[in-house]
Amino acid sequence: MNLPILSIIVPCYNEQEVLEETTKLLNAKLKQMITENLVSPKSKILFVDDGSKDNTWHLIYKASLKNELVKGLKLSKNVGHQNALLAGLFAAKDSSDCLVSIDADLQDDIDAINEMVRKYIEGYEIVYGVRSSREADTFFKRFTAEGFYKLMDKLGVKLIFNHADFRLMSRRAVGELEQFAESNMFLRGIVPLIGFNSASVYYERKERLAGETKYPLKKMLAFAFDGITSFSVTPIRLVMLVGCLSFVVSLIFGMYFLALKLFGNTELGWTSLITSIWLIGGLQLIALGLVGEYIGKIYKETKRRPKYIVDVDLFNLPIPRKLVNMEGDEHGSIIETRKLSENN
Template sequence: MKGPILTIVVPCYNEEEVLLETTKQLSAVLTNLIDDVLVSRESKILFVDDGSKDRTWDLIEKEMAENPFVKGLKLARNVGHQNALLAGLETAAAKSDCVVSIDADLQDDIGVIRTFVEKYWDGFDVVYGVRDKRETDTFFKRTTALGFYRLMNKIGIHLVPNHADFRLMSKRALEELFKYKETNLFLRGLVPLVGFKSTKVFYDRKERLAGESKYPLKKMLAFAFDGITSFSITPIRFVTFLGFLAVIISAAAGGYALFQELTGHTESGWTSIIISIWFVGGLQLLAVGIIGEYIGKIYREVKRRPRYAIEVDAFSNHGQSEQQPGILMSTVGK
């Protein structure tokens, strides 16, 4: 029985310190899967260079020349992790029966890729890699991550807790995912919307092999806020609630002031005035900011700009690295 063609998609941004070791370990995984007839001999590793400023692409080209498993996709500029991952998924889906996505830093346990493939053989279209524990994280990161998942669930966004972008998707699941056209990508929220039969595989995450995390606190907070505003209008409704609450408080304060006036107990003072002005002004700024965030997303969506541009595609061209200046590749208009 011929196994499915598997492509392992690895988005890379300035990963020269880990790339060679990542290639070595993923190649060993593919070799074992092929030997056990779990996947086809046509299976590949697709590295997506997201506009790296170091020697990442040079190393990818070197590995392509020496390792038959390795293929490369070079984006014309840095477009961010989610868009780079999507570029790899769209490119790989054309010649694959299933695709595994994994980061290049070797923190995810590549050993469970075998379990992913076994679950695929069992009929699952989506297999989520879920962290069993978060002991490698700081207390702050563990606490904020737990709070994030709870908040997302409360506002109606059903994510897979402790799951990042380490997953397997079948060809038909990917084809459904590509029908979602939004520019503001949050794949962790989109994949569960695809449906199809899914399951989870638990694993322990490792320390990063080398280099620095590409998701410092600032980016993590921006990513979380982007996910919330991309999938829910609850923040706007919360602003509406605050507006009603401010009106009620103002009415109560006005009633109290009127009572004081009628009973002759009024006193001049500025504290209450300043507090009320600051309170209402703060609510207005908060409301304008949140609404502006949604308007900004609408602005980006209606432009329908391509999500990424491919400079070199050594996967679709059967290993030939051809320059493609000016060719934009995206799901827009497909």
């Protein structure tokens, strides 16, 4: 049996503090797997620069020149983690048998990659990296994260519990993923829809190597809301249900107050009037906002704009080392890379 060609896809956004250590650890891991005859010597590590504003691309570029196992892909602007991950998967698909996606901070255990590849060799086409526990998280993060998975399950979205974007996919699975042409890509929900033979590998999540998280509370909430509205129409149905209940309640109270008026027991009440107006007004604004969110997603889908634009591709267009000026500054290196890529 031929050894599988593995590509490790690492989306990066402003990761200069952690990138050198990440490169060192992933390089050692890949070399170990090659030595153990678990993967082919043709295997690669592909760093995807998602429009970073620091020296992330410069570090990727230099690492690719010094190490044959390291490749880089530079996007023209920041397009978000999910799209950057897709860019890496699609760029490496044709040259790989299986692909593993992992975040640059390496909080996900790279030792689990060995077991993922073994599962692939056994015949599984999708292998999910699943956290065995959340004991290391704060109470707030643990409560909100687990609440999100439970809420998505109640809404009819089947996610892998405690799984993020640490997973292995076969080339065939990535090829099927490429058929999903929607603009709002929520991979944690889309990948299970592919339906191929899958398995899970459990691991303990570690502390971030360096730098700061790129997913603060605001982004986490936005990500969760995007996942809900991308996969379920239940929220908009709940709004309709609230509207129907409000209508029924208003009819009951209307008949009640009419009876009071007929019997002469009614009194003018400013408080009840203004409260009801504010309540109904608030519900209407919430409903309009939710409907607008869905309409906005439809609008984006109809545009059919590309999810990302590749600026420099060092994976499919290798640069001759003898032509590269290793002493150039960051911007000079990037410009030189682009020109050499175009010439190739």
